[in-house]
Amino acid sequence: MTLKASKNRWRANKLSNLGSSIFQEVAGWKAEAAAGGLDLIDLGIGSPDRGPSSEIRRVLSEAVFKEDSYSYPSSEGGLAFRSKAADWMNYRFGVEVDPEKEILTLMGSQDGLAHLALAVCNPGDVAIVPDPGYPIYSGALAIADVTPWPLPLKAENGFLPDLSSIPEEVLERAAFILLNFPGNPVSVRADFPFFERLIGFARRWNLLVVHDLAYSEMGFDGYRPISILQVPGARETAVEFHSFSKSFNMAGCRIGFLTGNAEAVGALRSLKGNIDYGVFEPVQEAAIAALEQAMGADAGEGVGPLYERRRDAFIGALRGEGWDVPKPAATMFVWAPLPVAAAAGGLDSRRFARELLLETGVAVIPGDAFGAEGRDFVRIALVEEEERLAEAARRIGRFLRAKGLAE
Template sequence: MATGKSGAVQKWRSDKLSHLGSSIFAEVAGWKEEARTNGHDIIDLGIGSPDQAPAPEIREALSAAVLRDDSYSYPASKGSAVFREQAAKWMSWRFGVDVDPGEELVSLMGSQDGLAHLALAVCNPGDLAIVPDPGYPIYSGSLAIAGVKAWPLPLLAENDFLPDLDSIPDEVWREAAFILLAFPGNPISVTADYAYMEKLVALALKWEVLIIHDLAYSEMGFDGYRPLSILQVPGAIHTAVEFHSFSKSFNMAGCRIGFMTGNREAVGALRELKSNVDYGVFNPVQEAAVLALELAMRGDGRLEVAPLYEHRRDMFVQALAEEGWSVPGPKATMFIWAPLPEGFCTGQSGRSRQFAQELLLKTGVAVIPGDAFGAQGEGFVRIALVEDEVRLKEAARRIGGFVRAL
């Protein structure tokens, strides 16, 4: 806030910022500080930041590249040719999908970079987009930035949280510029089979709507489930793009690298926008990512992250049940989407936030209230499995004491 020449108080803040969903994380950070001040040892199951490091070879490649004199020029916004070619090879190896690394793939500073900018690149102000509710906050936040209207598609427990495509009115399909979905998703690890994706592609082609598929958790499927690429459906390349991230798949969250691939017109639009915004991902990080994909394609499973989180899921869900709170185990991702326990009234708005705040201030365990992800998230909390087994068991013990006291 500042005073202008006329003496009037001016607010140096865009109204759009009030429509972004990241404020909850700042709010939870404040609760954590208060709990810490009150003497609690914080077990942070809030933000989904992996607690593991990348494989040693990946770190060594990054270190060696950082020390080279030729690593400090501006990288290309679209990504190095080597990175894009390797990402295309991985798409073929992992999903049997062939994409053109020159025209159908662009590097990103993490998938959130692309998700935040894509609406600006493919929409005009006043356009309409279909987004899931609950959904990752940047889904709706990116629309606010671009001046695009959101049509929330409810994810309901009675449908196993699978978006009901038949519930979307024809007039919404007719007006929509794109539909954004994630299988598996965040905060809800909802999954979709091939038949569902075929139906989605058919509808998108019929109505000329772009599909945006957020596949950041492609390598975190459990119990034999392997997440699918939307681009595996014939014809999808004409109407879909897909986001991939190294953050969760290779424990490279801090490196900030990912890519978008699919429809060349949409890829080209994002690449053109980003050429005016940034100079791309630091070259040593791209080199480390190239090696990560190479190691993954050896197929020996050494880099697989799913077994660790599957074990944590099983252990934590059982530990909570033993403490008196039964929550469903997810089929994928690092998140548990937990309905508020019996004894904590769910009939009023704000109860998810109250539960998360009281839990943190009384026990030191941080979770994220479900309403941070959309109106349909009321009555739930998201729990991230980002601590080791000992800490997760301790978190379950503390949560159990809190729930029994309700």
């Protein structure tokens, strides 16, 4: 009898390609800082610090008392939610989609991002992902045995991708290209002509375009993020993820949706129909209320102006402390280049973030967690009120001066 090797007996080899979760690593640093008595200001994870509107909460609270709310939900989401999502796509972007064939309900957009490659790719395929990019983009490929090809987002190009830089041999093997505008961690804004070029490029190479639009309601200075599906014919070759986490402060509810190309949406629907039972019905009802409120007369200002005010206050305070950080055009994140002197002093993004946290109590995310192109940056989430952001800026200023890094 042949004995099985005991090394990594209960752990799949592919998990080694995921890398360590930076958020778990930073959580360890936070515990260390808290144990040292520091008051923590957590600007690391992009989790909204406010809850949804009172109307959304009311609908959710009433729905959980319904006797029929506790049966298995549909894995694709109820038609009522999908229809309302289609209404919102038309209201918000002027895009018409079929709620039955072109919308799939998700347990947050990360659910879909984590599973899409399993549904539309075969082992050995290539997928083009942004660098820097949100970690699940590459992590999902490791699970699906799909090879990532990092597409650099460089400051000299305004952090927009150079599509002409992708080698033909990559394009011939690639199943899809994934981008997100405005992005995480880089809050780049893409205009309509760029999306037109992207769709034309995808058609030439028979690529599926996957657009992550999690920050659709967080544009600043008059900018409103656009949907790639606004490009004529985009549904022939593109899908788009939408999330309620940031737009409606419903991160803990875990709901979002995928829309666009019916074949790709259907592939993910088939996969999820075999692995889960979908989103809790009361959460779907709350999401319907969120969309109705966004389309109604009492919509209010939405989340964008809040984060724009926070951005202005925080960036102004940082500049006053000697760190000249560019203003993001959108999202809840600041993509901050390390001071020039940091490299000379041997501080890469990970060491900078760790020392900042352990010495000041301010948590940020090292940029190298998002890819090789992020090694000289840190990501800072605007998830505290302005007073706490001002305090964070003061602590960062003291840290920079102590390290000789103030500009």
